[in-house]
Amino acid sequence: MRTALRAVEAHVRPDFRKAVGFGVLALAFSGVARGIGGVHAANVHTRLAAYGLAVAFLIFGVAATRSAASEVSRVTRARAGTAAATAVRVATLLVGYLVVLLVGLDLFAIPVGHLLVGGAVTGVVLGIAAQQTLGNLFAGIVLLFARPYVPGECIQVRSGALGGTMEGKVTSVGLLYTALETAEGVLNIPNSGLLAAAVGPIPPLPDRETAAQPPSEPPPQPPSEPPSEPPSQPPQPGPDPS
Numbered sequence: 001m002r003t004a005l006r007a008v009e010a011h012v013r014p015d016f017r018k019a020v021g022f023g024v025l026a027l028a029f030s031g032v033a034r035g036i037g038g039v040h041a042a043n044v045h046t047r048l049a050a051y052g053l054a055v056a057f058l059i060f061g062v063a064a065t066r067s068a069a070s071e072v073s074r075v076t077r078a079r080a081g082t083a084a085a086t087a088v089r090v091a092t093l094l095v096g097y098l099v100v101l102l103v104g105l106d107l108f109a110i111p112v113g114h115l116l117v118g119g120a121v122t123g124v125v126l127g128i129a130a131q132q133t134l135g136n137l138f139a140g141i142v143l144l145f146a147r148p149y150v151p152g153e154c155i156q157v158r159s160g161a162l163g164g165t166m167e168g169k170v171t172s173v174g175l176l177y178t179a180l181e182t183a184e185g186v187l188n189i190p191n192s193g194l195l196a197a198a199v200g201p202i203p204p205l206p207d208r209e210t211a212a213q214p215p216s217e218p219p220p221q222p223p224s225e226p227p228s229e230p231p232s233q234p235p236q237p238g239p240d241p242s
Contacts, residue, residue: 013071013074015067015068015070015071015074016067016071018063018064018067019064019067019068019071020064021064022060022061022063022064022067023060023061023064023068025056025060026056026057026060026061026064026100029053029054029056029057029060030053030054030057030103030107032053033049033050033053033054033057033107034107036049036050036053037050038050038107038109039051039054039107039108039109040109050107051108053107054104054107054108057100057103057104057107058100058104061096061099061100061103061104062096062097062100064096065092065093065096065097065099065100066093066096068092068096069089069092069093069096070089072088072089072092073085073086073088073089073092076088076089076144079144079147079150080144080150080151080173080174081151081172081173084140084144084172084173084174084175087174087175088144088175091175132192133176135192136175136176136177136190136191136192137175137176137191139190139191139192139194139195140173140174140175140176140178140191141175142195143173143178143191143194143195144173144175148199149170149173149178149199149201150170150173151170151171151172151173152169152170152171153169153170153201154167154168154169154170154201154202155167155168155169155170155180155199155200155201155202156199156200156201156202157180157189157194157197157198157199158197158198158199159193159194159196159197159198161193161196161197162189162193162197166180166182166187166189167182167183167202168180168181168182168183168187169181171186174191175191176190176191177189177190177191178191178194
């Protein structure tokens with residue numbers, strides 16, 4: 001049992017443990033604050049305790065968000081490089097801070113209904129205006145977890161929407177674009193186009209040149225000469241009858 005626990009502990013990163021621990025504490029503080037009646041409780045001491053629990057929730061919620069963003073950034077960096085890891089970390093922080101803010105406002109009994117309605121309307125408008133960008137963003141997230149290619153790999157892309165067949169080396173993988181180094185230069189391909197294309201690895205250039213060479217033919221043999229016949233012997237004269 002101890003060996004199994006040590007093996008699990010060796011594979012679990014410190015940021016992941018911190019994120020789980022801080023998240024559990026934040027949820028516990030939020031639950032206790034709601035259980036005692038919140039900031040509108042009849043007792044003054046209960047209201048003060050509710051305010052203190054709400055502040056504790058904000059502190060541990062922010063800490064859990066930062067730890068989770070660091071862990072997600074580490075995993076993303078190993079899969080897709082530094083550029084994608086930075087973008088994923090920022091997105092994780094924004095989402096986590098937004099959740100902590102909304103729950104904190106609710107714990108402090110600040111009405112958030114109008115804020116949510118306004119945010120929903122704003123989200124719909126921004127979604128329509130940035131449809132192409134959001135398409136590339138979600139496609140980048142799918143490619144990040146599917147991993148059909150990794151930075152440094154030589155790939156072949158076949159897509160009619162992208163202009164046919166392209167071959168090159170993946171230099172970086174981002175949430176919106178993937179950089180492909182081809183013979184004509186570096187191309188930034190939208191992730192939505194790559195998600196809808198056929199992508200596969202290609203062998204290195206020396207192996208491809210060897211495979212493209214036609215099989216060598218044996219050297220031509222000189223024509224064979226017919227076997228020489230022995231010279232004909234003249235007829236021998238017979239015995240004289242006289």
